[in-house]
Each structure stands twice: as structure tokens, then as C-alpha cells.
Amino acid sequence: MTLTTNLGFPRIGPRRELKRALEAHWRGELPATQLLDTARELRARHWRLQREAGIDLPPSNDFSLYDQVLDTALLFDAIPRRYRAVVEAAPLAGYFAMARGLQRPGIDLHALEMTKWFDTNYHYLVPELEAGQDFALRGDTPVAQYLEARRLGIETRPVLIGPVTFLWLSKTVDGSDRFALLDRLVPAYVQLLEKLHAAGAGWVQVDEPALVLDLPEPVRDACRRAYAALAAGPRPKLMLASYFGALGDNLQLAASLPVDGLHLDLVRAPEQLEAALDALPPGRMLSLGLVDGRNVWRTRLDNALLLARYARTRLGADNVCLAPSCSLLHVPVDLDAENGLDPELRSWLSFAKQKLGEIRVLADALDGHPGAEAALEDARLRHASRRASTRVHRPEVAQRVAAIDPALGRRVSDYPARRQAQQAALALPPYPTTTIGSFPQTRQVREARAKFKSGKLEGAAYEAFLEAQIEQCVRFQEQVGIDVLVHGEFERNDMVEYFGEQLDGFAFTRLGWVQSYGSRCVKPPVIFGDVARPAPMTVRWARYAQSLTSRPVKGMLTGPVTLMQWSFVRDDQPRADTCRQIALALRDEVLDLEAAGIRVIQIDEPALREGLPLRRAHWDAYLEWAVECFRLCASGVDDATQIHTHMCYAEFNDIIQAVAAMDADVISIETSRSRMELLDAFARFRYPNQIGPGVYDIHSPRIPTTAEMVELLGKAREVLAPDQLWVNPDCGLKTRGWEETDLALRRMVEAAMVMRESA
Numbered sequence: 192m193t194l195t196t197n198l199g200f201p202r203i204g205p206r207r208e209l210k211r212a213l214e215a216h217w218r219g220e221l222p223a224t225q226l227l228d229t230a231r232e233l234r235a236r237h238w239r240l241q242r243e244a245g246i247d248l249p250p251s252n253d254f255s256l257y258d259q260v261l262d263t264a265l266l267f268d269a270i271p272r273r274y275r276a277v278v279e280a281a282p283l284a285g286y287f288a289m290a291r292g293l294q295r296p297g298i299d300l301h302a303l304e305m306t307k308w309f310d311t312n313y314h315y316l317v318p319e320l321e322a323g324q325d326f327a328l329r330g331d332t333p334v335a336q337y338l339e340a341r342r343l344g345i346e347t348r349p350v351l352i353g354p355v356t357f358l359w360l361s362k363t364v365d366g367s368d369r370f371a372l373l374d375r376l377v378p379a380y381v382q383l384l385e386k387l388h389a390a391g392a393g394w395v396q397v398d399e400p401a402l403v404l405d406l407p408e409p410v411r412d413a414c415r416r417a418y419a420a421l422a423a424g425p426r427p428k429l430m431l432a433s434y435f436g437a438l439g440d441n442l443q444l445a446a447s448l449p450v451d452g453l454h455l456d457l458v459r460a461p462e463q464l465e466a467a468l469d470a471l472p473p474g475r476m477l478s479l480g481l482v483d484g485r486n487v488w489r490t491r492l493d494n495a496l497l498l499a500r501y502a503r504t505r506l507g508a509d510n511v512c513l514a515p516s517c518s519l520l521h522v523p524v525d526l527d528a529e530n531g532l533d534p535e536l537r538s539w540l541s542f543a544k545q546k547l548g549e550i551r552v553l554a555d556a557l558d559g560h561p562g563a564e565a566a567l568e569d570a571r572l573r574h575a576s577r578r579a580s581t582r583v584h585r586p587e588v589a590q591r592v593a594a595i596d597p598a599l600g601r602r603v604s605d606y607p608a609r610r611q612a613q614q615a616a617l618a619l620p621p622y623p624t625t626t627i628g629s630f631p632q633t634r635q636v637r638e639a640r641a642k643f644k645s646g647k648l649e650g651a652a653y654e655a656f657l658e659a660q661i662e663q664c665v666r667f668q669e670q671v672g673i674d675v676l677v678h679g680e681f682e683r684n685d686m687v688e689y690f691g692e693q694l695d696g697f698a699f700t701r702l703g704w705v706q707s708y709g710s711r712c713v714k715p716p717v718i719f720g721d722v723a724r725p726a727p728m729t730v731r732w733a734r735y736a737q738s739l740t741s742r743p744v745k746g747m748l749t750g751p752v753t754l755m756q757w758s759f760v761r762d763d764q765p766r767a768d769t770c771r772q773i774a775l776a777l778r779d780e781v782l783d784l785e786a787a788g789i790r791v792i793q794i795d796e797p798a799l800r801e802g803l804p805l806r807r808a809h810w811d812a813y814l815e816w817a818v819e820c821f822r823l824c825a826s827g828v829d830d831a832t833q834i835h836t837h838m839c840y841a842e843f844n845d846i847i848q849a850v851a852a853m854d855a856d857v858i859s860i861e862t863s864r865s866r867m868e869l870l871d872a873f874a875r876f877r878y879p880n881q882i883g884p885g886v887y888d889i890h891s892p893r894i895p896t897t898a899e900m901v902e903l904l905g906k907a908r909e910v911l912a913p914d915q916l917w918v919n920p921d922c923g924l925k926t927r928g929w930e931e932t933d934l935a936l937r938r939m940v941e942a943a944m945v946m947r948e949s950a
């Protein structure tokens with residue numbers, strides 16, 4: 192019988208039970224014991240659900256109260272000094288302090304840094320290490336959770352983040368080589384494996400997604416050393432799990448490690464199967480990741496089965512097991528809860544629970560179980576309906592993409608001529624001031640929107656409310672003395688959802704939450720079909736704002752790469768084509784804005800950088816179509832219409848060429864936290880267009896002084912020409928209050944004045 196396994200299950204709960212419990216606990220309304228009870232109930236429920244779905248060997252220790260990387264750091268006692276006392280005094284409070292910071296009279300601890308887990312939208316906490324530090328096994332959570340499941344009669348496979356990936360994801364605070372710590376870290380793993388073995392665990396899953404990255408040779412050596420040591424002691428069998436891509440040049444390495452099984456992501460990289468079968472030593476178990484753990488579509492079971500049959504023929508039935516491509520952490524829990532979705536669309540989707548059912552069907556089919564045929568046939572029908580659906584496939588959209596002419600991506604003139612035309616049209620002072628788009632989303636604004644959505648506020652009343660907000664916002668900006676105004680984005684809940692709701696081809700779930708970090712979840716839209724824009728999306732509000740003032744109002748759009756990156760994307764055509772469809776729809780919006788008298792248009796692309804593939808070798812291809820899509824949106828306008836873009840980060844060194852190729856007339860970026868250092872990439876590149884380096888950090892309630900902003904602008908002025916510079920905050924102001932916004936923007940305008948006088 193083919194073994195069915197799972198690599199990880201969403202922990203937040205089908206109704207975000209964990210989120211609620213965590214937040215109540217942090218507010219002081221739920222004692223720790225009750226939080227831990229909720230966590231235990233969720234684990235039990237998830238194990239049972241997985242068994243009922245037909246998974247023979249579900250994971251344990253895949254649960255976390257906040258983040259699995261933070262758990263691993265604590266498990267091995269990698270606790271930065273500043274938290275040590277708090278963790279020793281109260282372990283749970285200390286854990287949350289590392290995750291979220293801690294401010295109490297006499298204590299002010301900042302949280303660990305947070306960053307993206309590979310190319311997902313999940314964020315982990317970056318462990319802080321230092322040269323010569325010790326590691327030790329602290330507590331026995333993985334053992335305890337293995338036993339917890341066993342008491343429920345469920346045999347599980349504990350999951351650990353492998354030592355190589357753990358060090359890869361960590362940083363050292365002293366700049367030392369983190370892999371120099373490997374030999375100190377590995378004994379703690381050895382000890383843990385021994386304990387798991389003693390507790391009766393037959394298998395342990397060791398996650399090493401770092402193996403799908405470009406690894407320097409010393410890290411590959413470290414990997415060999417680590418696994419030689421891990422394999423030596425008494426231990427359960429080890430399943431080495433790679434995911435999020437192909438092992439590629441690390442395949443021989445992975446196949447040569449002294450482990451008992453290897454997991455491959457055959458959704459992202461089905462082509463690696465053949466090479467892996469050739470490379471694997473006899474007797475090694477191969478775990479086939481055939482069901483997509485990163486997306487919400489039903490599996491093409493016939494295709495998956497072909498790969499599984501082939502692997503089984505080569506290795507023998509006892510040496511293959513079935514699994515999702517990666518942990519199911521990245522998909523919503525249960526499609527059964529989606530009673531609001533169109534039934535046809537719903538029949539094409541699969542969330543965590545349904546994906547496990549698909550693994551079961553594959554195993555049954557592989558074992559020749561007669562019941563499997565009906566399920567395979569059902570999958571075929573669903574796919575046929577998706578393939579033939581006229582809501583998915585709209586010939587006019589496909590034709591428009593096929594007919595894209597390179598000329599569509601070119602502005603009429605090169606930048607120097609555009610700059611003159613724009614200066615003539617806009618007559619802006621040196622160091623022009625602007626904001627990134629959103630103004631405070633007060634409770635009043637959110638309540639009005641909620642009432643409108645639930646039908647408690649009529650359309651006309653809601654529109655009047657929004658107009659009043661916009662008018663206030665415009666008057667405010669005029670009074671403060673901002674040069675290029677915005678309408679304030681009061682009508683938007685979220686920069687992706689707002690557009691997705693108005694574009695054909697996007698759908699929204701009711702409970703399709705996915706953990707982003709800690710208790711934070713996002714509900715990404717599903718791009719299921721060809722994208723088209725049935726009607727203008729933002730013109731009404733931009734036009735209204737512009738009617739109130741003689742100063743230019745900046746139209747505000749989310750760019751195509753970002754709309755796609757923060758959604759579940761269709762898997763039946765290349766991402767590049769989906770992106771082109773979105774780009775063409777946005778191009779029409781840009782042209783409509785221009786026709787409505789909007790002379791400055793910003794197309795936000797904060798997700799451009801995070802779309803970078805995991806392997807360098809794939810970067811150029813991605814950047815080429817990402818830039819093409821931005822240009823498709825932006826290039827239909829006259830020379831005198833000024834195109835802005837915005838990105839919320841500032842690591843531009845390795846993508847500066849692509850950013851320059853986007854050829855936005857103005858780019859605003861986040862630079863205040865790095866004190867403008869990150870402008871160097873632009874300076875070195877001799878970036879020719881204009882730049883608005885953020886002069887204050889909108890993530891913090893702290894309001895900088897005028898002098899601080901002048902100082903930052905002075906630094907920018909050292910590396911860029913004065914007539915290249917704009918003055919703006921780091922990002923949108925939607926999370927801030929009006930009072931601080933008022934003061935901060937007045938000082939920002941003052942800072943621009945100081946710069947003008949000294950020019």
C-alpha cells in the first residue's frame with residue numbers, strides 16, 4: 192500500500208481560532224493556559240482531519256504559536272542576550288517578546304527582524320546569532336507533540352527545520368560566518384533525534400528548502416558535515432524535504448546525504464524526477480510532492496499519477512510515498528466553508544483538506560483500488576469544464592495579449608524630452624512635495640465602508656461620505672502646502688482587493704485566510720480567468736479630487752506585478768501572460784485617468800522585488816516580463832503626463848537595471864530607516880529620472896523633526912542631482928492618525944522649503 196504523508200498543515204484554524212486566542216491573550220483577556228488549550232485543541236482537530244482525509248502519516252511539530260523558525264531558535268537555545276532574562280523568567284511571554292518586542296516600564300526590547308520565507312508571503316523571524324555562541328536542547332516540544340498525537344492514537348512524523356536551512360535563514364549580529372556555528376549546533380539536533388527515537392518516532396521530516404537555492408560551496412560542505420553527524424547517532428529514519436523548486440545543482444548533494452528518504456517538489460519542478468531517480472541510491476524512499484501546496488487549484492490527477500506510476504516502477508512500491516509539494520501552510524484550510532463562491536469556480540478549487548483527499552485518491556489509484564476510478568473521472572470532468580469555460584477564456588483578452596506590439600511599451604519621447612514637457616505642464620518648484628497615496632483610514636472611514644458593504648448604508652450616502660473625506664483631504668494638503676496632491680484612498684480596503692473586486696477574472700473567498708506572520712492572515716484573491724476591466728475603477732474619485740483644486744492631483748493605481756503577486760494565480764497559463772492581461776486592463780485605466788484631466792499617475796509596484804525567482808538564473812526572464820508589464824501600463828500617455836511608481840523597500844542593488852528600464856518619470860522608495868544609504872544603488876547607476884527618497888518612516892508613530900528630514904535630504908543631495916529629488920514619506924499614511932500626519936507633513940514641507948532656499 193502506498194504511504195500517504197503530509198508536510199505541514201495550516202495552524203491558524205478554519206475560523207482563525209488561533210488568531211483570536213493569540214490576540215485575546217496579548218490584550219490580557221485570555222490566560223496562557225487557555226491559549227495553550229486552544230492550541231492543543233487545534234492540533235488534535237487537525238490531526239484527526241488529516242487522518243480522516245486519508246493521510247497515513249501526518250506531521251507533528253508543524254504547529255506553532257507564532258513562527259516555526261522562532262520555535263527552532265528557542266528549541267536550540269539561540270536566544271539573543273537582550274531577551275534571555277525575560278525568557279528565563281516567563282518562557283511564553285519571552286517567546287512573544289522575541290516575536291513582537293516588549294515595552295514595559297524599565298524594559299524596551301525590539302522584536303526580531305521579520306522577513307519572507309523563501310518566495311512565499313509567509314514571514315519568519317530571523318534568528319540572531321553571534322560568533323562562538325553555544326546551543327543546547329531546550330525543552331522537548333517536538334517530542335511532546337509527537338506523544339500528544341500518539342495519545343490520540345495517531346502516529347505522526349515530527350517536522351524539524353534542518354540545521355543548514357536554519358543557519359541559512361539566521362543572521363549573525365557581529366558579521367561573523369554563521370556556518371562557523373554548525374559544529375556547535377549539530378550536537379543539539381543529534382540529541383533531539385535520539386529523544387524522538389526513544390519516544391518511538393519512526394520517521395522525522397527534516398526540512399531543507401535551502402537546497403533549492405544557489406548555495407556557495409562552503410554551505411554545501413556544511414550540509415555534508417551536518418548530515419554525517421545527524422545520521423550517526425540513534426535516530427528515527429530521516430526524510431530530507433526539499434521544496435519550492437528544483438534541487439538542480441544540489442541534487443547530487445541531496446542524494447548523497449546519509450538519510451532514508453528525499454522529498455521532491457514535483458509541482459514546481461516535475462522535470463527533476465528523472466534525474467532524481469537516477470541519482471538516488473538503492474533503498475532510499477522517494478517522497479513525491481504531487482499536489483500543489485502553494486496554490487488553490489485542483490490537481491490534474493492523471494498527470495500526477497503518470498509521474499507516481501513511473502517512480503513506483505523504477506523504485507518499487509515500498510520506496511515511494513505521496514505528499515503535497517510543500518507544507519499546506521500556504522493555502523486556506525477548507526473549501527467546504529466557501530458557500531458564497533460560484534459553484535463552477537468552486538469545483539475547480541482545492542484547499543488544504545481537499546488536497547489531502549487528492550493525495551488519498553492518487554494512492555488508491557496507484558494501488559489499483561477500484562474506488563479510485565470514479566474520483567479520477569470526477570477530476571477529469573472538473574478540468575474539462577475549467578478548460579472549456581467561457582468565464583476563464585475570453586478570446587478578446589487572449590487576442591489582445593497576442594497582439595501586443597513592442598511599441599505599446601514605449602513612451603512617445605525619451606525621458607529628457609518628457610521631463611521638459613512635464614515641467615511646462617506642471618510648473619513644480621524644486622524639491623516638489625507629495626505623499627504616497629493613502630491618508631489615515633480612521634475608524635469612521637472603515638465603519639462607513641463596512642456599512643455600505645453590508646447594505647446598511649446606501650450607495651449615494653456612501654459616495655457623499657467619500658466625497659466629503661476627499662474634500663477634507665484635498666483642503667488639508669493645500670493648506671499644508673503639498674505640491675502634488677492625492678485623493679487619499681478612502682474608498683479602498685486594500686490595494687489589491689479594491690482592484691480585484693472591479694476586474695473580471697478575480698474571485699474572492701469568504702474564509703480563505705492564509706497566515707502571513709504571527710496572528711496576521713491575508714485573504715488573497717483568486718485570479719481564475721482572463722482579466723478584463725468592465726468599467727473605469729478609480730477615475731470617478733480622481734476626477735472629483737481634481738475638480739476641487741488647481742494643484743495637480745495624482746491618480747493612484749496598483750501595478751500588475753503586485754496585483755498578481757498578492758493573489759493566487761491561475762496555473763493554466765504562464766504567470767507572464769496573466770500579468771500582461773492585468774497590465775492591459777490597467778493601461779486602459781491610465782488612459783481614462785489622463786482623459787479625465789489627471790496629469791500625474793502613480794502605479795505602485797511594492798511587490799516587484801519579492802517576485803524574484805529563488806534562483807539567480809531565472810531572474811532575468813522574470814524581470815524582463817515584469818518590466819514589460821509595467822511599461823505596458825504606463826506608456827500610452829502623452830509626454831506631459833507624469834508617471835510615478837512606488838516601491839516600499841530600498842534594496843535596489845541587484846535590480847537597479849530593471850528599475851531603470853521601467854522608466855517611470857518619478858520613483859518613490861523607502862529610505863528613511865537606512866538613512867539614505869540605499870540611494871547609492873541609484874547613484875552608482877547614474878539613474879537619470881527623478882526619485883522621491885522617503886524622508887520619514889510611516890511605520891512608526893514617531894514624528895521626525897524638520898532638521899532630521901533636512902539632514903536626510905542633504906544626504907540624498909550628496910549622491911543625486913538637486914533637480915532629481917522629490918520630497919515624500921516612505922509609504923502610504925493609512926495606518927497613521929490625523930494628528931501625527933498633520934504635524935509630520937507640515938515639517939516635511941518645511942524641510943523642502945529649507946532645501947529650496949539653500950539650492
Ligand code: GLN
Nearest residue numbers: 627628629795797839923
Ligand atoms: N498607494 C499605496 C498607499 O499609499 C501604496 C501602499 C504600498 O506601497 N504598500 O497606501
Ligand code: ZN
Nearest residue numbers: 838839922923
Ligand atoms: Zn509603500
